[in-house]
Amino acid sequence: MKILLIDPPFQRLIGFYRFYFPLGLTYLAAVLKQAGHEVLIYDAEHDISCISPAMKDAASSHHLYLEGLDDDNHPVWQELQRVLEEFKPQAVGVSVLTPKLATAAKTIRLIKKHNSRIIVFAGGEHVTVRPQDIIKEGADYVVCGEGECGTVQLIEQLEGVGCPSKIIRSPLIENLDTLPLPALECLPNIQSYRPIDLGLMMDARGCPFGCNFCSLRTIWGRRVRYHSIDRTVREIALRQEHYGTKYISFRNGTFTFDRSRVVALCYRMLDERIDVEWECLTRADTTDAELLQLMQTAGCRTVRVGIESGSEKILQYMNKGVTLSQIRAAAKVLNQSGLFWAAYFMLGVPVETEETIRETLDLIAEINPPFVTLARFSPLPGTLMYQEVVDAGMLDEDTTDWTWAANQSLGKAFVRYMSQERFLDLMQGAAQFVKEHNSRQAEIRSDPRLK
Numbered sequence: 001m002k003i004l005l006i007d008p009p010f011q012r013l014i015g016f017y018r019f020y021f022p023l024g025l026t027y028l029a030a031v032l033k034q035a036g037h038e039v040l041i042y043d044a045e046h047d048i049s050c051i052s053p054a055m056k057d058a059a060s061s062h063h064l065y066l067e068g069l070d071d072d073n074h075p076v077w078q079e080l081q082r083v084l085e086e087f088k089p090q091a092v093g094v095s096v097l098t099p100k101l102a103t104a105a106k107t108i109r110l111i112k113k114h115n116s117r118i119i120v121f122a123g124g125e126h127v128t129v130r131p132q133d134i135i136k137e138g139a140d141y142v143v144c145g146e147g148e149c150g151t152v153q154l155i156e157q158l159e160g161v162g163c164p165s166k167i168i169r170s171p172l173i174e175n176l177d178t179l180p181l182p183a184l185e186c187l188p189n190i191q192s193y194r195p196i197d198l199g200l201m202m203d204a205r206g207c208p209f210g211c212n213f214c215s216l217r218t219i220w221g222r223r224v225r226y227h228s229i230d231r232t233v234r235e236i237a238l239r240q241e242h243y244g245t246k247y248i249s250f251r252n253g254t255f256t257f258d259r260s261r262v263v264a265l266c267y268r269m270l271d272e273r274i275d276v277e278w279e280c281l282t283r284a285d286t287t288d289a290e291l292l293q294l295m296q297t298a299g300c301r302t303v304r305v306g307i308e309s310g311s312e313k314i315l316q317y318m319n320k321g322v323t324l325s326q327i328r329a330a331a332k333v334l335n336q337s338g339l340f341w342a343a344y345f346m347l348g349v350p351v352e353t354e355e356t357i358r359e360t361l362d363l364i365a366e367i368n369p370p371f372v373t374l375a376r377f378s379p380l381p382g383t384l385m386y387q388e389v390v391d392a393g394m395l396d397e398d399t400t401d402w403t404w405a406a407n408q409s410l411g412k413a414f415v416r417y418m419s420q421e422r423f424l425d426l427m428q429g430a431a432q433f434v435k436e437h438n439s440r441q442a443e444i445r446s447d448p449r450l451k
């Protein structure tokens, strides 16, 4: 069958350059190709004329998303039309993240208008939890969860007697090494991606922690499944060989969860003289000086750490499983390690108060990370906090348009103990504080006397 996979636009409508490439769709393309299908990926987010988010004021640009959504003359919608005309797919798979539900829905409407016989199926984070949201918008099928097995099964059924159900629950893959390598070659304009953007990798699936704001478990489950070290090293080498990638971004939930695997991977990269630099995501309670030292020797340059809050009370409320003293200890080790590290914080969980916001800003000043990312909390379907927000009447899940779920949108807040306006004011102040912190840090690092 001729199958088109689409990552609908969102950041592109705002004019933001979306880093990386749709890794999930390249996995789906790989298994579909293996099953004998002809596959093309249309990454509607990809536009090299867009600029880096750091250069624009994110919050004040959010309205452009809503305008682009309504503007049928926006180049992206014309481009979609051209891709459909030229490739003539029999089935189209659309990826749906929560803030992108509206553009996914528009994409589906345009596909059906173009040719109502094209079968449309959807998958991804949002529709795994709320498949009805996209069926309502015209999708014929939804593949929930880790998409590979369910998608191949759906297409097989469509070619045969048909699929008996609109909603397919895709099973988790026990041995990740049975997956073919992501098919980046199905991106027709692969040469227009920067090599650094083609370094996105996931060498494990699943997160064992129970943070109640995070939706990852809904796709990957809590048990961590790893690729073998052989496969990870081979994948890195091939990215380097085929696309000139010299920097790998491991985006597994917690790269350092299995310490002994990280040690083994680092030694293997050193033994095989794999000449790439890399970065990973981690937590304050799964790093130590010795491990960081080895990672650095094996090419690690950046560690991204989810800290979330400077309030002990809020850390407990989030079920983060990390204390402030662990955070302080990890920050000390990271600051001494010489590695660049980025600390991720969020504001606006339902129990946030003026005092807890102050505690977070104080903690940033105290632990002094080289770079800070601050997001506004968004309740994501499938999480306990989402349920709390719905139960408290702060969100009507059947009528909301979900565009607020982008963390640069300052249109909505979910705080119980202050007004929306007051919170959004404080959030803007905090964003300014972080901006100043980051420019101070950048100045320090570029001053050779301070190195």
Ligand code: B12
Pocket (backbone or CB within 6 Å): 009, 010, 011, 018, 019, 020, 021, 022, 023, 024, 025, 027, 028, 045, 093, 094, 095, 096, 097, 098, 099, 121, 122, 123, 124, 125, 126, 143, 145, 146, 147, 148, 151, 200, 202, 214, 215, 216, 219, 251, 252, 253, 380, 381, 405, 406, 407, 408
């Ligand atoms: C790397 C990353 C990014 C990169 C961009 C990556 C990209 N090309 O889009 C950056 C840093 C730019 C980014 C930005 C954002 N991200 Co992001 N990101 C991630 C991260 C860390 C990895 C994504 C990834 O590559 N996964 C690997 C692949 C294999 O998995 P997958 O994409 O989920 O695909 C599988 C299934 O979902 C399913 N599937 C997916 N699509 C489809 C389609 C069909 C048809 C089918 C059948 C199945 C299917 O099958 C796939 C294979 O098993 C995840 C967290 C995580 N560890 O997963 C967050 C995550 C996906 N991001 C998230 C969000 C919210 C955003 C932003 C909206 C943030 C914002 N600005 O507000 C933006 C939107 C970016 C965009 N595309 O427009 C959320 C989504 C939650 C939700 N419910 O929607 C996540 C889950 C993080 C989180 N816990 O909150 N992100």
